[in-house]
Structures are given as C-alpha cells and as structure tokens.
Amino acid sequence: MKSSKEIWDVLKKRYTVANRASNFKLNKETYEIAQNGRSIGEYYTQSKVVLDELKNLNNFPIVTSVSTKMRSYFEAVKKQKEERRLFKFLNGLD
Numbered sequence: 753m754k755s756s757k758e759i760w761d762v763l764k765k766r767y768t769v770a771n772r773a774s775n776f777k778l779n780k781e782t783y784e785i786a787q788n789g790r791s792i793g794e795y796y797t798q799s800k801v802v803l804d805e806l807k808n809l810n811n812f813p814i815v816t817s818v819s820t821k822m823r824s825y826f827e828a829v830k831k832q833k834e835e836r837r838l839f840k841f842l843n844g845l846d
Contacts, residue, residue, distance in 0.1 A: 771809050778806040786844040799841050 754762075781802050787795040818826070 775806065775809050778802055778809065782806065782840055785840075787846045789846065792845075795844065796841070799844065803837055803840075 782799075785795070785799050785802060815822075
C-alpha cells in the first residue's frame with residue numbers, strides 16, 4: 753500500500769497536468785470568443801464565465817504582510833490584468 757505522501761504526490765501531478773491543459777484551453781478560448789451578432793449581454797456573460805474559470809485556475813499564495821512598495825506593485829499588476837480583460841472584450845465586439 754502506498755503512503756499518503758505518495759498518493760498525494762500522484763494526485764498533485766495528475767491535477768497539475770490537468771490544470772495546465774485547462775489553462776491552455778481557456779486561454780485559447782478567450783481569444784476566440786466574439787459577439788457574432790449576439791446581444792452584448794450574452795457576449796459579456798460568455799466572456800465573464802471563461803475569464804472567471806481561468807482566474808480560478810490561477811491561484812496565488814496568500815500574502816499576509818505587504819509593504820507600501822509591494823502594495824503599489826500588486827495594484828499595478830491588477831490594473832494591467834483588468835485592462836487585458838477589457839481589451840479582449842472590446843476586440844470581440846462586432
């Protein structure tokens with residue numbers, strides 16, 4: 753019988769590979785989503801669902817203490833991320 757550590761390592765490896773495949777698929781999908789004559793609401797909903805799934809796959813460690821410089825850096829990264837989402841959305845409009 754395998755130890756719990758060996759089982760954990762196997763599961764971690766399996767789901768890491770699965771997450772990478774899902775991450776690739778969802779990233780590809782974000783560039784393929786387009787309005788294609790649908791209402792903006794339908795297009796927005798489809799975009800949001802895919803981008804939220806992608807966001808859930810990309811978990812970052814929790815940071816408990818943050819300096820002022822780090823806070824500024826995190827805010828800049830967040831702003832860039834929001835801009836990329838906006839640009840992808842605008843690019844898919846009819």
